[in-house]
Amino acid sequence: MATLITVHGTFAHMPLPPGEDPTKATTPQWWENDSAFSDEMRARLSGDGQPLTIDPFVWSGDNSERGRRLAARRLLDRFEQIEATGQRYAAVGHSHGGSVLANALLLAAAEKKPLPGLQTWLTVGTPFVELRKERLLFLRLPLIFKAIFIGSLMLFFMFAFDVAGDFFNGRLGFDNERRWQRLGMSTLLVSLPFLVYYVGVWWFDRARLFQYRKPVRDRAHAFFADRWLAITHEDDEAVRGLGAIESTNFKIFSSEFAVPVIALSSVFLLPFAYLSLLSAPNTMVGIAQFFKTEVYKLEDYSPEIERMETDLAKLRTVRRQIRQMRSGIATRSPGTGQDLTALIKERRKMRREMRQKFPEFREVSRAVRFKRRFFEERGRACANGQLCGAGEDWKINSKLLFYLVTDEASTLVLDPDQRPRGTFGRLLTALIPILLVPIVFAVVSVAFVLLVQWLARIFSFGLSLALDRATKSEINRAALGNDTESEVALRAIPRPNWVQTKAEFLPTELGDLVAARSNEAAVETIARLRNMLSELTIIEDVGNRNQSLLAILSWQELIHMVYFEVPEIRSVIVAALASKDGFDLKGQVDSRSMDALAQIQPQLRTTDPGARRAVGSASGANDQAVAASPSV
Secondary structure, eight states: OEEEEEEOOTTSSOOOOTTOOTTSOOOOOTTSTTSHHHHHHHHHEEETTEEOEEEEEOOOOOSOHHHHHHHHHHHHHHHHHHHHHTOEEEEEEETHHHHHHHHHHHHHHHTTOOOTTEEEEEEESOOEEEEEEOSSHHHHSOHHHHHHHHHHHHHHHHHHHHHHHHHHTTOSOTTOHHHHHHHHHHHHHHHHHHHHHHHHHHHHHHHHTGGGOHHHHHHHHHHHGGGEEEEOOTTOHHHHHHHTTTTOOOOOSOTTTTHHHHHHHHTTHHHHHHHHHHTOHHHHHHHHHHIIIIISOTTTTHHHHHHHHHHHHHHHHHHHHHHHHHTTSOSSOTTTOOOHHHHHHHHHHHHHHHHHHOTTHHHHHHHHHHHHHHTEETTEEOGGGSOGGGGOOHHHHHHHHHHHHHHHHHHHHSOGGGSOOHHHHHHHHHHHHHHHHHHHHHHHHHHHHHHHHHHHHHHHHHHHHHHHHHHHHHHHHHHHTOOOSSEEEEEEESSOTTOOSOOOOOOHHHHHHHHHHHHHHHHHHHHHHHHHHHHHHTOOOHHHHHHHHHHHOOSTTSGGGOGGGOHHHHHHHHHHHHTSTTOEESSOOOHHHHHHHHHHSOOOOOOOHHHHHHHHHHHHHHHHHHHHSOOO
């Protein structure tokens, strides 16, 4: 007795659509027990004189690496069940069914199971997905393990910051040998939780990703490479298309795609900076303190202010009287009988005398004015001699910024001592900040925009490269079905990555037959499409229209889907099975199929010395196991 296990590919085993009649007759697919392929295998082959058993292996069929690995585990269990009976068996997988087969055999190699009953395994049109594991152990860990990984480092981080604090404060004695010994011992102790956890997850990762260990790959090659036969057309769409993914270069994001948005945001940097400044108490207190000590020099002018205090008090009284009279509260100054004109002359005289008496009168008066506005409230100093409101009062903060901008702008452009007198002088003093400040801020805004544009171009260029790389990686992941967390999908290759054997494509003569069958199906589809064009134009619902278009396709328009429809390919599979122990041929196989089999039968051509040694030892052990297995 012999068994042939058939493994379908991606999307081949799909549940019926909702509402579909399960009793509706459909053509069996190649891997099912009553298909044309299964019937021909039973008609042309037997197992040691007994009927050949066809054993379809059904898996999810999802384009999912995890799904394929779960299926591989179940398939290996099926192999071991047959091994226990002593039967000879073979397996054939189409498309990613071949990937399931290869994963099952790699798993067997990891468990050191040579599977002597497996006579051959055939892959038909299989694009073997090549992956690499993430380079950093942290990135390969599941999310929960990542969280524990970081938690195990926290004690070391806290210790490191404590040591850094001692170092910068000068409390870390470099000349103390015992101090270094204690530091080294403490470092080891606080690192111990992380080191223990790291070793644990390293072993966990090593066991979980066994397929990347060289001894496992060499063992898999030694056990199963010489029993492999690949039947793949050179123009197979799945193999060629997925194999070209890695070398495909495309650019989706322009190198300056982010510049307009970022540059537009820079226009609002000044208002944003202003609002941020208003809401930063410590910063506002620091600005006020800086101008108090470095610009207005209140501390330096303290002796002058004390000497001028009496004269300043008289000057403030006159100013107050002038304001009252101008506002209509009084027409004459109380107690003096002076009118407005006389008071103005009096103020000018007092200022002139004070400038003569005190050479730094102008600077001192500015300092006193600044102090009374922002550091005093109702004649009393604010708390701690700081800015009133301690930077928490937005009203005071805004007044401070406005005062600094306008006062400093006027002072920088027009020397107060050179300012014209009278109304014209006051008007000029008011106009200077009105004209100058917007110009200055406009220049600063333009400088900001140009700077941000330059930085945005650099940032956008780097971001475009990263996004293109991420997009390509996501396309690779979706196309290759990589849904693992710890591995990166690279491309598809025509052989398992643990086989150091070159995979040969179908010879030209046989490949032409496969292509011809695909072309026939394409011609039939075009004829059906032509006949349905008029009907498609009157279907208003897009979903129904798409469904009708899909119904036209037989999917045999693809070379990837017609292998088992070609009699010559089935003959090659028969010839391959008949050449193995336990499978007997009924009748004959044509010479063309035998010639094709001879051309595509892989030969061991590895140049890896380690793999050659493994092949020599494992092949001998496998031959002994096969010879010792009972024949049924």
